[in-house]
Amino acid sequence: MNVHNISKENSVLNTFISEIRNINIQKDSMRFRRNIERIGEILGYEMSKSLNYSISKIETPLGNCNIELLDNNIVLCSILRAGVPLHNGLLNYFDTAENAFISAYRHHKHDPESFEIIVEYLACPNLEGKTLILADPMLATGQSMLATFEALKPFGVPKEVHLISVIGAQEGVDFLESNFDSETHLWIAAIDDKLNDKGYIIPGLGDAGDLAFGEKLQQ
Template sequence: MIVHNIALQNSVLNTFISELREVTVQKDSMRFRRNIERIGEILSYEMSKTFQYNNQTITTPLGASTIPLIDNDIVLCSILRAGVPLHNGLLNYFDTAENAFISAYRHHLKNPESFEIIVEYLACPDLEGKTLILADPMIATGQSLRATFEALQPFGTPKHIHLVAVIGAQEGIDFVSEHFPDDTHLWISAVDPALDDNGYIVPGLGDAGDLAFGKKLQH
């Protein structure tokens, strides 16, 4: 897997990451969602540099202009529910893309340290030969991305696969790398060093879904 850690080069992205992490700022759920959306836009811009382009002639009021435009057939797939703001950021830039959504959540067994990933809902167009952009804000253990990728198999084989994340733990990134094709690209805005005993990213930012949309009932 090819990892693009955008945080390695200083930019305004640092501001959005710092506000996502800062406990006093992240209490504003609207700002939290907007910062994830803005990060999605930045990662989209960087990702777009690797896409295929085709020259097209555009008619203006005073003549014509030839412009190279994206030639990829894109499908955006986000993991509910935390993936919604990130999906919006991607869709702001790839506005003609098809869309897919999947629910993948942790079902804890006998203790908080033991869990399985449950997939309950999936809506997806045909993926055969297309560019799949799979968005998950937090890559902790990486098991959600693996479960999602497996669930998408019946919809066809994408020509290109791009993963988009806000923050990931190195352990989770290594796990994902083992379960996706070698030419998969990961676009990420921060890589953290560790997971705690419950499989959450340290230092991370907490539960992205709860911070974006409020606490959920456990079942």
């Protein structure tokens, strides 16, 4: 797998990452969602450099010019609910993309420190021969990303796969490298060192879904 850690080079991305991590700033849920969206835009821009282009002739009021435009048939799939702001950021740049949505959540049976990933709701177009962008803001263990990808397989074989995350743990990155094809790309804004005993990223930022949309009742 090809890992692209965008935070290795300093840019304005640092500002948005610092604000979604900051315990005081992140309490503003509207600002938190907007920062995730802006990070999605940056990751989408960086990813776009690796896509395919072909020359198109454009007519202007004063003449014609040639410009290379995206050739990829993109399907953008986000994991609900935390993935919605990230999805919006990516869709701002890939506005002609088809869209897919899937729910994946941790289900704790008896031990709060162990869980399984449950996939329920899924809406997806045909993926055969297309460019799949699979987006989930938090890459902790990597199990949600893999479970989602497995659930999408009945919809066809993509030509290429790009994974998008905001913050990940090195353990989750290693897990994806072991379970995804070597041609898969991971685009990520920051990679943290470890997970805690409950599988949350340290230092991370907390629960992205709760910060974006409010706390949920546990069942």
